[in-house]
Amino acid sequence: MLVRRIAMIPVLAAGVAVCCYLLMFSLPGDPARLAAGPNASEETVATVRAALGLDRPLWQQVGDYLWGLLHGDLGISTRSRQPVLGEITAVLGPTLTLALVVEVAAVLVGVTVGTLAALHGGRWVSPALLAGSALSLCLPLFAIGLILQLVFSLYLDLLPPSGGGGLFSTAIILPALTCVIPSAGFLVRFVRTAVEDHLADDFVRTALAKGLTRRSVVVGHVLRSALTPIIAVVSTDLARLLGGVALVEVVFARPGIGKYAFDALETRDLPALLGSLLVISLLVLLVNTLADAAYDLADRRSAG
Amino acid sequence: MTPMPSTNSPAGHLRRRGRAPALAGVAALALLAAGCSAIDSGEDAAAPAAATGDPVRGGTLRTFVSNDPGSLDPALISGYDQSLVAANVLEGLFRLSPDGTGIRPGLADRAEPAGNTWTVTLRDATFSDGSPVTAEDVKFSFDRLVDPDTASPRAALLDSVAGSAEARAGRADGLAGVRVVDARTLTIELSGPDAAFRAKLASPNLAVVSRRATEAAGRRFGREVVSAGPFTLSSWTTGSTITATASENYWNGRPYLDSVEWSVIGDESTRMVNFEAGTLDIAWLPPSHYARYANDPAWKPYVQRADSIHTEMFAVNMDRAPLGTSLPARQAICFGVDRDAAIAGLQGRATRAVSLLPPGLGAPADAAGGCTYDKDRARTLAERGGIAGRELVLMSRSWPSQVATMQLYQSNLKDAGITVKLEPVDDAVYAQRLARGEFDLAWDYRVPDYLDRDSFLAPLLSSSRIGSGNSARFDDPRVDGELAGALRATDGPARGTSYSTVDRTAADQLPYIPLLHNVYVDIHAKKVRGYRYSALDLPDYSTVWLAPGA
Numbered sequence: 001m002l003v004r005r006i007a008m009i010p011v012l013a014a015g016v017a018v019c020c021y022l023l024m025f026s027l028p029g030d031p032a033r034l035a036a037g038p039n040a041s042e043e044t045v046a047t048v049r050a051a052l053g054l055d056r057p058l059w060q061q062v063g064d065y066l067w068g069l070l071h072g073d074l075g076i077s078t079r080s081r082q083p084v085l086g087e088i089t090a091v092l093g094p095t096l097t098l099a100l101v102v103e104v105a106a107v108l109v110g111v112t113v114g115t116l117a118a119l120h121g122g123r124w125v126s127p128a129l130l131a132g133s134a135l136s137l138c139l140p141l142f143a144i145g146l147i148l149q150l151v152f153s154l155y156l157d158l159l160p161p162s163g164g165g166g167l168f169s170t171a172i173i174l175p176a177l178t179c180v181i182p183s184a185g186f187l188v189r190f191v192r193t194a195v196e197d198h199l200a201d202d203f204v205r206t207a208l209a210k211g212l213t214r215r216s217v218v219v220g221h222v223l224r225s226a227l228t229p230i231i232a233v234v235s236t237d238l239a240r241l242l243g244g245v246a247l248v249e250v251v252f253a254r255p256g257i258g259k260y261a262f263d264a265l266e267t268r269d270l271p272a273l274l275g276s277l278l279v280i281s282l283l284v285l286l287v288n289t290l291a292d293a294a295y296d297l298a299d300r301r302s303a304g
Numbered sequence: 305m306t307p308m309p310s311t312n313s314p315a316g317h318l319r320r321r322g323r324a325p326a327l328a329g330v331a332a333l334a335l336l337a338a339g340c341s342a343i344d345s346g347e348d349a350a351a352p353a354a355a356t357g358d359p360v361r362g363g364t365l366r367t368f369v370s371n372d373p374g375s376l377d378p379a380l381i382s383g384y385d386q387s388l389v390a391a392n393v394l395e396g397l398f399r400l401s402p403d404g405t406g407i408r409p410g411l412a413d414r415a416e417p418a419g420n421t422w423t424v425t426l427r428d429a430t431f432s433d434g435s436p437v438t439a440e441d442v443k444f445s446f447d448r449l450v451d452p453d454t455a456s457p458r459a460a461l462l463d464s465v466a467g468s469a470e471a472r473a474g475r476a477d478g479l480a481g482v483r484v485v486d487a488r489t490l491t492i493e494l495s496g497p498d499a500a501f502r503a504k505l506a507s508p509n510l511a512v513v514s515r516r517a518t519e520a521a522g523r524r525f526g527r528e529v530v531s532a533g534p535f536t537l538s539s540w541t542t543g544s545t546i547t548a549t550a551s552e553n554y555w556n557g558r559p560y561l562d563s564v565e566w567s568v569i570g571d572e573s574t575r576m577v578n579f580e581a582g583t584l585d586i587a588w589l590p591p592s593h594y595a596r597y598a599n600d601p602a603w604k605p606y607v608q609r610a611d612s613i614h615t616e617m618f619a620v621n622m623d624r625a626p627l628g629t630s631l632p633a634r635q636a637i638c639f640g641v642d643r644d645a646a647i648a649g650l651q652g653r654a655t656r657a658v659s660l661l662p663p664g665l666g667a668p669a670d671a672a673g674g675c676t677y678d679k680d681r682a683r684t685l686a687e688r689g690g691i692a693g694r695e696l697v698l699m700s701r702s703w704p705s706q707v708a709t710m711q712l713y714q715s716n717l718k719d720a721g722i723t724v725k726l727e728p729v730d731d732a733v734y735a736q737r738l739a740r741g742e743f744d745l746a747w748d749y750r751v752p753d754y755l756d757r758d759s760f761l762a763p764l765l766s767s768s769r770i771g772s773g774n775s776a777r778f779d780d781p782r783v784d785g786e787l788a789g790a791l792r793a794t795d796g797p798a799r800g801t802s803y804s805t806v807d808r809t810a811a812d813q814l815p816y817i818p819l820l821h822n823v824y825v826d827i828h829a830k831k832v833r834g835y836r837y838s839a840l841d842l843p844d845y846s847t848v849w850l851a852p853g854a
Contacts, residue, residue: 027732028732028733028736029730029731029732029733029735029736030732030735030736030739031732033732033735033736033739034731034732034735034736035457036382036457037382037457037458038735038738038739038772038773038775039753039763039769039772039773040457040460040772041460041769041772042771042772043472044456044457044459044460044772045772047452047455047459047472048455048457050452050455051452051453051455052455077374079374079375080372080374080375080526080527081374081375081377081380081526082374082375082523082524082526082527083523087542090541090542090543091542091543094544146573146577149574149577150577153577153581154577154580154581157581160581160583161574161577161578161581161583162567162569162574162577162578162583163544163567164541164543164544164545250570250571250574251571251573251574252574253544253567253568253569253570253571253574253578254544255541255542255543255544255568256543259543260543263371263372266730266731266732267731267732268732
């Protein structure tokens with residue numbers, strides 16, 4: 001099953017590439033005119049159009065693009081005239097780093113706090129946590145980012161307000177925190193509900209009756225049973241993050257594939273836009289495939 | 305206010321820069337090269353000067369670009385962010401003075417026209433890799449600009465050079481008019497007089513690059529550029545930072561700064577947070593922060609304003625009735641918008657435009673007046689022009705600040721009985737519709753590609769530029785004649801008269817309705833000294849230094 005899904009990825013990727021390419025042509029605006037500038041003569045625009053390969057028939061452009069893909073060539077950016085693959089590689093690193101940091105932190109916080117909220121239902125802790133998670137979901141990302149910048153960079157002077165640092169740079173903390181807050185907020189609510197549902201199950205009562213501690217029942221049985229839906233939520237969130245959180249990248253002046261794709265759309269840099277959409281699609285397919293594998297694993301473990 | 309350095313420019317200019325949207329099209333250089341022949345004596349062109357205390361070497365200036373410039377290939381420079389970095393990294397035969405109002409010699413030691421032929425003698429200069437700058441490199445750089453394989457958006461800069469048409473069409477291998485005499489001398493033969501040629505030579509598009517290094521870089525050229533500017537590209541992290549280090553062998557002396565770091569920060573709030581956190585030394589001052597800094601005595605000296613060489617206008621589609629065919633209708637629009645209210649909305653960061661030419665580019669003295677807001681007069685003219693009660697489409701870009709100003713004008717015009725439907729569109733659609741004439745009325749702007757009135761008026765008004773700058777599709781043989789004559793004239797006053805005539809004709813016929821000239825506003829850290837404000841918003845950091853302990 002998993003092997004078949006992996007084998008389908010290239011086919012799906014080719015489909016995505018063709019769809020994206022055709023979609024590009026439905027966008028209003030002339031990429032050659034934009035690249036040449038508002039004052040360029042028709043002659044100059046024609047030269048630029050030819051240099052960008054936009055004067056060829058559509059079928060030929062699609063064919064050439066797919067042929068290039070087979071050879072690992074995503075084309076040349078119309079804006080920078082640099083290979084798109086190199087540019088995407090440069091911005092993909094920060095996106096992957098941020099996404100993984102955020103998801104690991106969100107899972108740790110979301111599962112821990114969500115479980116605590118479920119176990120302490122009825123006390124003041126649970127409503128407070130749920131109110132906090134609701135608030136985190138209501139706040140727009142850019143607003144969270146700006147608030148964190150003001151607090152941690154300006155008032156406390158603890159962290160840099162922006163920058164494209166890697167895993168061990170302090171510049172990643174604020175953008176990561178900005179993304180963790182809503183991601184963890186959603187997981188808190190989700191995990192709480194899942195754990196509460198399972199706490200009422202017969203197997204929990206049986207386990208407790210057998211003398212197991214409450215902690216071991218929750219960790220060994222309840223959370224294991226809740227694992228499958230948690231994987232679904234986490235994989236969806238990870239796919240979203242891998243697609244780039246353009247607003248966070250803008251607020252923290254952080255390079256990333258989301259902002260790269262957005263800039264490409266604005267400047268009608270079709271190769272760059274196509275390349276970034278394709279890479280994002282591949283990442284989403286990969287995450288979904290890994291999630292499927294994780295489901296199987298989780299099912300076997302919970303069954304065992 | 306921190307005194308401005310003043311060794312080479314009289315009275316230390318206080319021109320200023322600041323916020324600017326993506327001013328695609330700025331490239332830049334040099335002032336009204338009226339007659340243009342001998343070079344300014346200017347060995348002190350980039351000579352740093354003390355503001356307070358003695359300049360000291362060292363440190364990194366942290367500044368910004370709004371978007372990753374993508375490439376610093378001189379032939380591909382057409383955007384504002386590219387020009388910001390290029391002004392400090394590239395070097396041509398001429399360069400813009402630090403305050404953006406004059407031309408200074410660059411790599412040219414002497415450049416004198418005799419008839420239609422310029423003889424250029426290069427100074428003893430080296431590229432950032434230590435190799436000498438030769439006439440062969442100059443020819444290579446110029447040939448490369450017009451090579452159809454380069455597909456440069458600015459190839460037309462060399463249209464007046466003999467053999468340009470053949471080279472651009474790929475029928476000739478390089479420009480026949482550019483000839484290498486010896487390692488330090490070349491001649492440039494023009495196919496006819498070009499009074500703006502000196503200004504064009506100061507464009508970053510005509511920067512000189514090392515042939516050997518360019519060919520070695522291959523596809524990487526643009527990210528790896530070997531030129532002879534005051535700073536040398538040393539690192540480039542896509543979408544994040546660009547760093548340039550001081551060129552030890554810069555012909556005009558090593559800059560004081562060790563390096564300049566441009567962070568890619570597109571969001572103005574993020575720029576201000578960085579400035580306030582001390583991680584950015586220079587920032588445009590957005591309206592939301594302006595009053596706080598401008599009214600603070602501690603910061604007021606570091607808030608700088610400067611008139612820009614920039615005009616905002618409405619372009620009228622002269623091919624479409626009723627606006628294009630009715631002068632009273634166009635006058636109704638001209639008198640029907642309240643520019644002063646728009647300026648107030650911009651916190652005074654603009655001035656009224658009474659002419660297409662901005663004051664910094666020699667607006668004719670008799671242009672004073674323009675259209676003063678008068679809604680009753682506008683209503684009368686609208687009725688006479690047949691636009692009362694008819695809906696007109698006003699196309700603008702979708703930038704929020706611009707839409708807000710357009711809504712104000714829309715409201716003004718409604719008060720005068722003129723119904724305007726506002727259509728904000730994204731940049732790509734805007735450029736396409738402007739070129740094709742798919743609008744009644746459109747917001748438009750102009751900044752010069754090179755600092756000469758020709759670069760301002762010819763694209764807007766020449767019939768040969770319809771759809772490629774002349775968005776109004778204005779066609780007047782008399783104006784064409786004046787523009788061509790001004791470009792051929794070697795006599796400064798005669799050029800001035802021609803441009804005055806053109807500007808006055810535009811004011812009479814109103815294919816464009818002048819609105820505002822931007823005032824740039826920015827703020828810099830207290831330690832930044834020797835910072836000159838460029839009227840083109842293209843600061844030259846070769847004169848900047850950082851005061852220790854400030």
